[in-house]
Amino acid sequence: MESFEDLGLSADLVEALAAEGIERPTSLQEAAIPVLRRGNNVLLAAGPGGGTLVAWGAPLLERLAAEGDRPRVLALTVTADAAQRLAESLQRIGSVTGHVVAALGTPWVLPGRAHVLFATPRDALAAARRGDVDLGAVEALVVDQADRLEKLTGLSPVEEVLAFLPRDGQRVVVALPVSGGVSDFVERHARRAPVVPQMPADAGQESAPPHRGVLRYRIVGEPKDEASLMLASELLANDGRHVLAYCRSDDRAADLGDYMTLHGYAAGAAGDVSVPIWLGAHELEARAAAEGVEGVAVLSHDVPADPDSLDRRHGGGGGGYVMVLPREVSHLRDVARRAGYRLEPHPPRPGPVDEDAERFREMVAQAVESEDVGPYLLLLEPLFQRYDPAEVAAAATALLRRKAPAPAPRTARASEPPRGATPPAWAKLFVSVGERDGLTARDMVGAITGEAGVPGTAVGKVEIRESHTLVEVQEPVARQVIAALNGTTIRGRAVRADFDRPRARGSASRERPPRRR
Numbered sequence: 463m464e465s466f467e468d469l470g471l472s473a474d475l476v477e478a479l480a481a482e483g484i485e486r487p488t489s490l491q492e493a494a495i496p497v498l499r500r501g502n503n504v505l506l507a508a509g510p511g512g513g514t515l516v517a518w519g520a521p522l523l524e525r526l527a528a529e530g531d532r533p534r535v536l537a538l539t540v541t542a543d544a545a546q547r548l549a550e551s552l553q554r555i556g557s558v559t560g561h562v563v564a565a566l567g568t569p570w571v572l573p574g575r576a577h578v579l580f581a582t583p584r585d586a587l588a589a590a591r592r593g594d595v596d597l598g599a600v601e602a603l604v605v606d607q608a609d610r611l612e613k614l615t616g617l618s619p620v621e622e623v624l625a626f627l628p629r630d631g632q633r634v635v636v637a638l639p640v641s642g643g644v645s646d647f648v649e650r651h652a653r654r655a656p657v658v659p660q661m662p663a664d665a666g667q668e669s670a671p672p673h674r675g676v677l678r679y680r681i682v683g684e685p686k687d688e689a690s691l692m693l694a695s696e697l698l699a700n701d702g703r704h705v706l707a708y709c710r711s712d713d714r715a716a717d718l719g720d721y722m723t724l725h726g727y728a729a730g731a732a733g734d735v736s737v738p739i740w741l742g743a744h745e746l747e748a749r750a751a752a753e754g755v756e757g758v759a760v761l762s763h764d765v766p767a768d769p770d771s772l773d774r775r776h777g778g779g780g781g782g783y784v785m786v787l788p789r790e791v792s793h794l795r796d797v798a799r800r801a802g803y804r805l806e807p808h809p810p811r812p813g814p815v816d817e818d819a820e821r822f823r824e825m826v827a828q829a830v831e832s833e834d835v836g837p838y839l840l841l842l843e844p845l846f847q848r849y850d851p852a853e854v855a856a857a858a859t860a861l862l863r864r865k866a867p868a869p870a871p872r873t874a875r876a877s878e879p880p881r882g883a884t885p886p887a888w889a890k891l892f893v894s895v896g897e898r899d900g901l902t903a904r905d906m907v908g909a910i911t912g913e914a915g916v917p918g919t920a921v922g923k924v925e926i927r928e929s930h931t932l933v934e935v936q937e938p939v940a941r942q943v944i945a946a947l948n949g950t951t952i953r954g955r956a957v958r959a960d961f962d963r964p965r966a967r968g969s970a971s972r973e974r975p976p977r978r979r
Contacts, residue, residue, distance in 0.1 A: 642900025703757030
């Protein structure tokens, strides 16, 4: 689809989007806007980088008139910084349609009278309880980056905010990945919400796409111009003749071209052999112009919006590079996986120095591949504006290694006690999170090892029941685990942990049989 007009948006809104350089809808926007314009609940399985703000913001501005002096849309965000940034972006569009946009926790005039209000769940809850903001007229609730909220604060504050809203309002939940906790929240509070983009019915058995190449990425701060300039200069210094830099719009391409030219790297249209920097906003046209030219390195200044966009830019075996903001990493990983590309950091990881260092890097690399690091990238993003991400990672490593014991040597197996030693006894603990919360054995083991700092070998059998979990831990660390878990959240639920006392739970025997790890 070539235009937002084809999606039925008003001429004023289309003009406002065009003024921001947003002229062609992404695949997410194309699928989501018609559904949201009809007032339906929606689960957007997407993250920053895929066009999520316009995907829900444009149809809600279209559907809800700019009238009254109370919020009609409440958008809950992970941090106050995110609320500020998103409010500023949407205000530039909403000002054309007459909507007032504001954010709590940052300097905005009379945020309680805005038509669209951004806030963290806790800021919204506090303002509603004080009477500073009346949420009784809210017709649409947006939970942005619900997966991040679940990881960092839990979804309980969001549920408390719901008590101040009309029960029949529209619900929009944005998450990538869609965890069990987020799915449970949607099932309870956004009934009959379709998933956009729609996932195949057999997604669980979906075969992996063919491997199409390697894509290198660099995590950078905003604005990206300086980082793209530095990478382009590296590529041109290493025998490159041209760098084809893809941007999401003509305006973005023009701004990047001005910045490159200011620093002595002349920029122009793709195929212009007289300049080193080629700018591409229209992917197929730029790729066709570069076809057959040797020495062209491909750079995505703006992260590709979807798998098709990624393949149009970087397909053909050439690979290339992507400049990615911390909050866009989950999106990039998702589209690269669906398009069949393997991601590698640039510059690459250094080689091993010694055995302990190699083991530690292996542990970190495994965490990068298996854990959802998006929430922590978001948490650290303000530091990336002040320091290089590598310095932040090094500082976090220093803190971690100062706290953690030295790695066990490879010759000893942590799971086996020394020959002749008495194996430790096991204690059974009660933890107040269970199957109804979407808990998995991996969640429980991860919470214990992460919060209490004990090895995985100290955790035994895990029995997940409907409302709680019984888990065995080695007796010497049992009290340490209980103290570490109490007060934390797992799957958005506050945790209560104690030694298992069966007689205190008379109804436990009537629950469904346990799931065992």
